[in-house]
Amino acid sequence: MFETAIKPEKAILVGIIRKKETEETVYQNLNELAFLADTAGAEVIMRVTQKIDPPNSRTFIGSGKLKELVDICVEKEPDLIIFDDELSPTQIRNLDRELKCKIIDRTSLILDIFAKRAKTAQARTQVELAQYQYLLPRLTRMWTHLERQRGGIGLRGPGETEIETDRRAIRNKIAVLKRKLESIDRQNTVQRGQRTQKVRVALVGYTNAGKSTTMNFLSKADVFAEDKLFATIDTTVRNVVIDQITFLLSDTVGFIRKLPHKLIESFKSTLDEVREADIIVHVADISHPDFEQQLHTVNQTLEEMNVHHKPTLLLLNKMDKLEPDAEAFRFSSPHPHLFVSVTKRINTEKFRQLLLQMVVETYRKVYPHYPLKVTD
Ligand SMILES: Nc1nc2c(ncn2[C@@H]2O[C@H](COP(=O)(O)OP(=O)(O)OP(=O)(O)O)[C@@H](O)[C@H]2O)c(=O)[nH]1
Ligand SMILES: [Mg+2]
Secondary structure (H helix, E strand, O other), X not given: OOOOOOOOEEEEEEEEEOOOOOHHHHHHHHHHHHHHXXXXXXXXXXXXXXXXXXXXXXXXXXXXXXXXXXXXXXXXXXXXXXXXXXXXXXXXXXXXXXXXXXXXXXXXXXXXXXXXXXXXXXXXXXXXXXXXXXXXXXOOOOOOOOOHHHOOOOOOOHHHHHOOOXXXXXXXXXXXXXXXXXXXXXXXXXXXXXXXXXXXXXXXXXXXXXXXXXXXXXXXXXXXXXXXXXXOOOOEXXXXXXXXXXXXXXXXXXXXXXXXXXXXXXXXXXOHHHHOOXXXXXXXXXXXXXXXXXXXXXXXXXXXXXXXXXXXXXXXEOHHHOOOOOHHHHOOOXXXXXXXXXXXXXXXXXXXXXXXXXXXXXXXXXXOOOOOOOOO
16 A cells, blocks of 8 residues: 555666677566566666676676766666676675665565565465575675665565574574475365366466466456566466366466576475466467567476476467567467467457367366267
8 A cells, every 4th residue: 555655766777698698688688677677666767788708706797887887876876776687695795785775686576576466375475485595595794784674675575574583593484484385285285186077277378478367358257467577476266167168277477587496496386286287278478579588488487397298279369469460470380379369359269169179178088077068
């Protein structure tokens, strides 16, 4: 409630261009970081980039660039500086000392958004666990000169109240959270077990691709969807009926490039819905300038989760945002795919029928006793 009244924090974004990267890639990466910053409630006032590979182990950026950034800080007085990569504790400490400004990295920015958005006990516990794990090696003298009471981006959640407590307390907290998660997981496994004999479909995809919108379209459920990154953190499962065939549909957290490792680990149980699904609907935003990279990130994550062999339908969403002769329409894949606009209802009936076909096939194969009422 108070958030809207608070002045947005002024942020400077910093990204580096590695040998294999082009300026265009880094430009897109920083666009995404700006979107994340905006979602967290910051106002981006400037972007700074540097060609450096490998990054400086002490200060991430080179010494010349750091001096430049010190001057920029004096002139622009930002509230925080956001780096597009995960920084080591040493790098944060050194940057903090030189720049005298709150330094946060991509990981803590994502964790901050997750903390703000998580609603269920499971998601909250998962985020809290990831935040403590991130905080543990970074406890020493972090942000000592800052007004800690104010909190704000990167300091919400456990960092705000527990920054002074020692590592032992944090370790204990981590152990408690892990136990709590295990107990929630056990309950969820029981619940999932009770949902037997029904085909399960999981919506996956890059954040903001339109998964929740698709869920709402198919199930008429009221799932929170908006033009922000990570609108969904909690998993939702709904019963969907198409032509009298019932199946379960789940909507989960979106994927993102450079997703914090610890976060994936603590979100394992959320991703169980995907692991246990019979069919995967991969929702992608075909109108996004970084579409190919996003597709790659999602496919890579699906491979890491070892679910890439499941029957998958690729939904190329937001086609309404493309010009009719757009290059993107030439996209093709050996796997089933369909151009749609879920909000404008373009090709959505075709999508429903295609999905129904996959569901029926799965019932025949996996649950041969399911009373299918369709005639074909
Ligand atoms: N133009 C256009 N916008 C769409 C379409 N589908 C979804 N959107 C918009 O895209 C934004 C993101 O949609 P969501 O459904 O919240 O996306 P999501 O994949 O669930 O995102 P996260 O939960 O953040 O990972 C919303 O503003 C939607 O209204 C579409 O077909 N066309
Ligand atoms: Mg969503």
